[in-house]
Amino acid sequence: GTTGSASTTDITVVLFGDAEEITGYQSMVEAFEDENSDISVTLSPVATQDDLMARLTTSFAGGNPPDVFLLNFRRYGQFAAQGAIEPVQSYLDDSEVLDESDFSPRALDAFRYDGDELTCMPQNLSSLVVYYNEDLFDAAGLPYPEQGWAWDDFLAAASELTSGDHYGAGVAPSIIRLAPFVWSNGGEIVDDADRPTTLTLTRDPATREAVDWFLDLQLVHGVVPPDAEEQSESSEARFLRGTLGMYFNSRVAVPTLRTIDGFEWDVAPLPVAPGGEPVSILHSDAYCMSAGLPDQDAAWRFIEFAMNTGGQEILAESGRTVPSRLDVAGSPAFLEPDLPPRSSHVYLDVEPYLRATPRTATWSRVERESNALLEEVFYGRVDREEGLRQLEDSVRPLFDLQVGDDGS
Amino acid sequence: MTQTTRLSAARSGAPPGGRVRESVSGRRPGTRRAVHVLGRFAVPALLAALFAAPLWFMVTGSLRPAGLPPPRTLEILPPEPTLAAYTRLPELMPLFTYLGNSALVVAIAVPVTVVVAGLTGFGIRLLSRTARRRVLVGLLVVLLVPVTAVWATRFEVFRLAGVVDTFIPLLAPALLAVSPFLILLYAWSFGGIPESQLQAARLEGASWLAIWRRLAMPQVRPATLAVAVLAFTFHWANFIDPLLYLHSGDRYTLPLGLQFLRLLNPTDWPLLMAGCVIATLPCAVVFLFAQRILLSDDPLAALRGGRR
Amino acid sequence: MTAPEVAPPDTPRRARSDRTLSGWAFLAPYGLAVAVLIALPALLNVGYAFTDHTGLTRDPQFIGLDNVQRLTSDTFFRDSVEASLFHVAVSVPLRLIAAVGLALLLAAPRPGGRWFRTAVYLPTVIPDVALAVLFLWVLNPLYGPLNQLLGLFGHSGFNWLADPSTARVGVVLMLLFPIGEGFIVVLAARRMLDGRLYEAAALEGCGPFGQLRRLTLPLLAPVLILLAVRDTILTLQVNFVPAYVLTDGRPANATLYLPVYIFDQAFEFSGFAYAALITIVLMVITATIIVAQLLAVRRWRILR
Amino acid sequence: MSGGLTGARNGDGRSGGAGIRLEKLSKSYGRVRALDGVDLDVPAGELVTLVGPSGSGKSTILRLIAGLDRPDGGRVLVGGQDVGELPPHRRSVAMVFQDYALYPHLSVLENLLFGMRVRKVPRAEARRRAHDAAARLGISDLLERHPDQMSGGQRQRVALARAVVREPSVYLLDEPLASLDAQLRITTRADLLALHRQLGTTTVHVTHDQAEAMTLGDRVVVVHEGRVRQEGPPQEVYDEPVDTFVARFLGSPPMNLVAGGGVLGGEPETIVGLRPEDLALDADGPIEASAEAVETLGNEAVLLARCLDGTRLTARTEPRLRIRPGDAVRLRAIPGRLHRFDAGTGRRL
Amino acid sequence: MSGGLTGARNGDGRSGGAGIRLEKLSKSYGRVRALDGVDLDVPAGELVTLVGPSGSGKSTILRLIAGLDRPDGGRVLVGGQDVGELPPHRRSVAMVFQDYALYPHLSVLENLLFGMRVRKVPRAEARRRAHDAAARLGISDLLERHPDQMSGGQRQRVALARAVVREPSVYLLDEPLASLDAQLRITTRADLLALHRQLGTTTVHVTHDQAEAMTLGDRVVVVHEGRVRQEGPPQEVYDEPVDTFVARFLGSPPMNLVAGGGVLGGEPETIVGLRPEDLALDADGPIEASAEAVETLGNEAVLLARCLDGTRLTARTEPRLRIRPGDAVRLRAIPGRLHRFDAGTGRRL
């Protein structure tokens, strides 16, 4: 808590990330403390988002929540629904440092829990993209993917690249990987984006078409590594080793991919459905403040610093994040022409088309269970029709679950 | 001294596999020898190898060069063993800080565990029969409470005590002797000390605490050794308590660090195995020191051997 | 020092109670720790089971038996109970048999015996998280040593963690290795048996197998029961960290053991009160199994 | 040495010690009545042997004197002072247990020092006393050994030495010879006696071996079922047992007891007793019998004879008899050596 | 009963049993040479007592006969047949251990049935034999108890009963009386003897108690340091010990041995022995001494005397002497009872 002595205030910041990300946050905290000698920050990192949830629940339940914590937009609904988060809207409105218009509207919209007031400050604006191995494309005589390429182009390239222990594409079977394809095809993954009551993978024809296309990659065309192969060597490891043509991931992968020195690689937008839109899915984490603490001032000053140019640049330099501040995102600090990927603008080009999944209190659970069942279908462990039906059926009750006073 | 040797021989018994069976079997010498060697060495060696195998895979897996896909056939040793994975570990995380924190926690928690378990076990020894039975039922109930039931609610206690984000919550299991099982281990061992010894010491003016410290504890050193090893393993491997009750990154312990590692690349096996080796090594070393006594044919005799 | 002239009124039993008092005094630190760190939190937790506490706010409301109602229609909970029961039914006997069998086999003094015992104990020192990571590797369908071993016998192996039944077997297999504690206890107990009894039995015509069946096992019965009870609790409640890391409930809830589900509910899904209720169920299940075990072996005179 | 009864000891702290007096001592363990009104007086400096069958309450008496248990009723006086409220270690009492209760993890020297260490006796003083005691008991060259490296007899002496270093007013010895083998028991018995002569400290020695009781004590106290049956000098108790229990308990083989007198002659309503050594083989003896067995003991033999009326008698005889089982023999009771007891109460008439 | 030596037993399976013959038996445990060429012959039906100090190898002999250990050299013959290759349970040998080795988890009845159950004796037959044996040893009313609910003497009888149900050719008893108290030992000794008379089975009885050895056996075998020192009827061994070891070992108090003869008269280079009972108090005796101690045993007393030249002698005397320590006494050796041994080898001359 903010148990400060007369001169300095202590705040605790809980974040998640891998070792390298944490180093980035560390240097940002140091820069902040240099500028604000009256605030001392305890940086409290955890590895996974699961660990983060455990940490946050314990400290909220124990009455000692952190001042600032980082949450993915797919999880904050759970907290927001119970009023555990102090909305930042009023702070942002009063701020002399930050201005709402500096930030990506798509990212901000994702964090308006009631659709109106801003709940948390999104710090990044990542999205799903395609990383591809230029050397493999060259060897196969394929053109590099470009803006607006279509599903068929993608499939053709993937098939061409698949041979022996080489696979054309790597993608994790999960809702957030599947969703942009559905949206691109004009479908929806839930019946109502604001008050969803069920997944719509089977009932909406456009959705179903996209789902089948996605599943066919593995089940029919075999351009995605099968189950056992994926467990033995992740797609990322394959891509690093140069035996995977294309790899779907968000910006997160970049620091790791930068360790590649055996071949050239770049990033491309998602392929577009026939006659569809170049949609992608938002990946964004935001700084939230705990509700009910006596003094939010220090916490807000930390967020201000992190969201301001200086803070955003420090993180952008790690290569891992796409800054949510559009001015920083457009600056060399992010675009960095001397380090791969050359085409970082791809992340920014898609910004107007970014969409987000529902942000209800139980969404993270829905996603979790769906992913487990989708994996069963994707790797052919269960029959496709049966599997998808089961997926919808078993997940449907989760939409109705009440968490706190939400939904009543 | 003949008396002594015979006594200790009787104490260690003649287990069925040993001397007795050897002379019992009445088959022809050749077959008997074959069966004998098989029973005495081949089968145990096979089982021992089976149990050692996962550790072996762990070590050899960590010695493979990074980035290469693992072999698809069984290999006893990687073709070009390398320590590359180990040198990468400290680059990826503050390995030595984590190790230092873990060491500090263990250095405090293990003695505390031994003292609490020892005191409690001795207390049980002193109680009357009926009281003892009641305490044992109580211990069973304590054992019954799932750990998950207290994780979050304990935080409240720690917050009220103002010890969140210190190492003190990590000592909580030590104050609980890690598990009632360790207390039982002590109670059981203390049961072997004859009543007359306690009374003799009382007569000589020793307080119960002095009796515990000077008489009881020194006599159950194998139990202490066992408790210490088990406690070491527990505290060293403790993942949940640091996750929930530690906040400052620079106080983190090794298991939390291992978690960061897993996130980096879930199939970078050499790196993961190296992390596992580092996490396991201290426990293994501690245990290897203890096994000399703990697992010898006659632990008491082995202890005495160390004493002279 | 002179003796007091008059005896105080309650002279009798003071010497005895001096000892009893000391006994309780020795138990006091532990008792205090139990009260503060287990009893209090656990009671709090039981209280929460009948509220709408989510873990994120601090004003839980009493909602009566709503959570119980929810429990009755929760298919995940049903899966979870089934997974746990399967696990206990398979894992506990196997772990016991392994620990007891190995301890008895390796108890006899023999050259190098210590190293055989050490090998059996060693997997027990592997930290939980490391054990799980290690088994992710061991059970790997393509590179995993287990499938490669099966390959030597011409079997194509399994995709262990992908299939519900093999995933369960995989977890059981993993937990079959850290049996060192039971192993060591049986070893110690076996050493304390009187070698003379075995000679007497041999003289009466009892072979090694008969000695095992008629002497060793009945004599070790109290220890075995203690281990069974402890292992039941451990398997149901504590051993979940490796399972959590290895499979995290997948596939198809096959390994969604109760503690994993409790953890998910309490810490991931903001179902703090609901998790508290499942915790109570878990305790009841555990206690039931233990009582059943104790009743089943009542005639062995272990409580003598 | 701190507190306790040191004041009751005389000058050099070596001779005499304190007398013990038990008054109406009673004690029950649950429903078992271990002691049932025991009165006993042990003058300072005397060695008294408590003898009785197993379970008769001998150990309980010692435990009450030492303060390890509290009596349900009655008083314990040491040196004339009621020690009811004194904890064990302030009673200036040293006890030697049947199993010696040596501390197995300590060397002999450390065993001797243990008590003084916990009582904070200065180091030099403690070592001096330990070495003194060791020398006195002839174990000076065992000081570095551990208990399990010694023979029973050696352990026994260490246990005694540990009692000696306390310089107590009273020694309580609970069957200290029971776990020694026959040969060793005899020599250690002599050592014990010698020690008592040297120190002259009040000593209560418990045994269930009647031979030990006879040879050791200035006085012997026969205990049975929680009561003192008889006390007195050994020979006196042997010669004039107060009842049939004592008569049979002391002496081996035990006294022949014939209800109603039978072949020994006597009134009905009485039991007549005759010790085996008082029954002689005599070709003209009045008692006709046939030999049943002859147990040869080297220096003597025990003849088991069955009289014509079926009474069995044992007689102690010369060793080199040529009597075979079945032979007819004649016996004579040495006159004046008959004991008469009441058939109802068993008490001596 | 399966296999083994039943053939060697005669008709009714009750009398005689099989003779035992040990030839040049030797056995080492590590560096300890437990047996060093033991030759022994036990005729069928005889009861032989093995006696010797602790560690002399008595138990080892039994273990080799039973087949619990294998000899390093030499042969064991039972009923004339080399049993070297037979496992213990085919040797038709029953053993009673010093600590009884009753199965603590079984009731007395189950203890008795145990061996017959593993040997697949029909149920009814087994129960009959168990009840028979129990009746024979007077433990019929203890059948439902567990070993920890019985006294030492009762356990002892159960152990014997367990041996009896086997109906073996040979009984091996390893100090079965050692853990009993003195009173119980005497009565159980008688029971044992009676049992042997009834069954007439070859029996080897081990003890370190010389009194037991003297009274029990048809023959006594004295073992020392892994060798048989002497064997023969008890009285013969007592009267003519072959060396000083046997001389001192049998008899209590032990024989007086005076190197060079001294006050007893004799040549140098010899040791002269005299049993305490052969040394009489005699006012005109040639040996002047002063009394050191008198141990009264009720029926007799032992006088410890120190002669003028410092030699200590013990004499067995009348009980009611009025001699005090320090009194001057005169002693006389009964002529013809002197034993002479070679001073170098200790062997009888």
Ligand SMILES: Nc1ncnc2c1ncn2[C@@H]1O[C@H](COP(=O)(O)OP(=O)(O)OP(=O)(O)O)[C@@H](O)[C@H]1O
């Ligand atoms: N702690 C105890 N709890 C219950 N009963 C006891 C206890 N101590 C002694 N007794 C009982 O009190 C009686 C007297 O016991 P005590 O030990 O004084 O006998 P003892 O004469 O010393 O016998 P022994 O010669 O066998 O040592 C016995 O019946 C015994 O069973």
Ligand SMILES: Nc1ncnc2c1ncn2[C@@H]1O[C@H](COP(=O)(O)OP(=O)(O)OP(=O)(O)O)[C@@H](O)[C@H]1O
């Ligand atoms: N299992 C064994 N291992 C090592 N030494 C042994 C073993 N058994 C006996 N010995 C040694 O062999 C010698 C003879 O032992 P044994 O048990 O035959 O003696 P004993 O005459 O029966 O003695 P006691 O009267 O003490 O029983 C002793 O020195 C003993 O220490």
Ligand SMILES: [Mg+2]
């Ligand atoms: Mg006693």
Ligand SMILES: [Mg+2]
């Ligand atoms: Mg022996």
